[in-house]
Amino acid sequence: MLSAFARPTCAALRRSFSTSAQNNAKVAVLGASGGIGQPLSLLLKNSPLVSRLTLYDIAHTPGVAADLSHIETRATVKGYLGPEQLPDCLKGSDVVVIPAGVPRKPGMTRDDLFNTNATIVATLTAACAQHCPEAMICIIANPVNSTIPITAEVFKKHGVYNPNKIFGVTTLDIVRANTFVAELKGLDPARVSVPVIGGHAGKTIIPLISQCTPKVDFPQDQLATLVGRIQEAGTEVVKAKAGAGSATLSMAYAGARFVFSLVDAMNGKEGVVECSFVQSKETECPYFSTPLLLGKNGLEKNLGIGKISPFEEKMIAEAISELKASIKKGEDFVKNMK
């Protein structure tokens, strides 16, 4: 995974030029001028997997694109500004990543963002449904528990819905869980893997410490504190930034990790697994995050929840009603749109 971030050597770059069918992902970032959008675009520009980067926002994209385009990697970069340029940004895209929308300020929940971000996500995904209906859609904009049902309903309205291609990016929860477990156990975080299931807000974030590799054990009180920290890690950053926004750099890392996994799988790499919030039959919630096997056409196989502890079972039971309400809120928003 980490190798995807490493500066490609000349030999690696030559290899990627010579295998023309591979490593040619065309990626669009919507909200590319923002706190997440800029570092995410930098990481994508630095990857040999990406051959075209199209950057859309309602502000500053000419500057962001000019700046990134001077980096000595082969991905072409072009900026698109304002709604009339959005179709050209999207046409031909294989993957669209959407970090557009307002972030939290101290004291806000992710659901407090609903009113603003629901409209932004519905508008942007409607354009995706029209101009790149086959692309993989990766939604970062919060509240993810509602913005994924919004995206699904918008694609259904346009008659182009494919549940295997719409992903809520929850990777930051996994990244945080790996880091915090590694800190507590004195491990290398790059070698720790904790599945995080459920949704992406407070109690709906359910780390499965019992499935961690390598296997780790914690006394119950330390386990409860660890789980609480993972669930509230976003709020930890919001408080530390004191009004200047929410996680951006770690989110850019997590977003890039998810896109690279997806592109690797689209290129035929086998055994690529990431957790993501998707349409699901694993619980009574119509959308739920679990480990997913990714493939050429997106979600290939839902690997399900697996064997979990009674503590984790209780967390799932406690998350279901909040998740269902957030999902319904997203679905109703699109159904009530004119």
Ligand SMILES: NC(=O)c1ccc[n+]([C@@H]2O[C@H](COP(=O)([O-])OP(=O)(O)OC[C@H]3O[C@@H](n4cnc5c(N)ncnc54)[C@H](O)[C@@H]3O)[C@@H](O)[C@H]2O)c1
């Ligand atoms: N999924 C996660 O784990 C996760 C983690 C952190 C933040 N987030 C969410 O990501 C979103 C972005 O956060 P940020 O810190 O980058 O915010 P930001 O305010 O720094 O950037 C948002 C960008 O979106 C742009 N934008 C606004 N309306 C738009 C529109 N209609 N079309 C295109 N672009 C538009 C803005 O111009 C801005 O450049 C927020 O909703 C935040 O809650 C998600």
